[in-house]
Amino acid sequence: MLPHILLVEDNALVVGALRLLLEETGHRVSDASSVADAARTLRADPPDVVLLDLTLDGEDGLALMTSVRAGDRARPIVVALTGHDDDETRARCLAAGCREVLVKPIRSLELESQIAGWLGERV
Numbered sequence: 001m002l003p004h005i006l007l008v009e010d011n012a013l014v015v016g017a018l019r020l021l022l023e024e025t026g027h028r029v030s031d032a033s034s035v036a037d038a039a040r041t042l043r044a045d046p047p048d049v050v051l052l053d054l055t056l057d058g059e060d061g062l063a064l065m066t067s068v069r070a071g072d073r074a075r076p077i078v079v080a081l082t083g084h085d086d087d088e089t090r091a092r093c094l095a096a097g098c099r100e101v102l103v104k105p106i107r108s109l110e111l112e113s114q115i116a117g118w119l120g121e122r123v
Helices: 012-024 035-044 061-069 087-096 108-122
Strands: 004-008 028-032 049-053 077-082 100-103
Touching: 004 012, 004 035, 012 028, 012 108, 028 035, 035 049, 035 061, 049 061, 049 108, 061 077, 061 087, 077 087, 077 108, 087 100, 100 108
Parallel strands: 004 028, 004 049, 049 077, 077 100
Antiparallel strands: none
């Protein structure tokens, strides 16, 4: 079965670009544009990795971490995506349970390499 990546992002252009990259490199991709949509996907079709934008049309993406911690299934690896490259944002994301914080724009080759490493840890 293909590794499942959930993109939590409200920018359609970013979703399209990441979907293309991830599907071309052998992943199954779902997307959600809000915390509520992402929480439903977590319950219905648990992903292996969540790429989580921090700013979702007035919502704090980190609110999703409550849903990630809930439930009895294996928790996905959550990676925060942000345009803010500062220590406070990084600390807040890590404290919430994110594995990593990636600053946009994200280099596609580096992202694919990191995802492969994270998925390798789950095996």
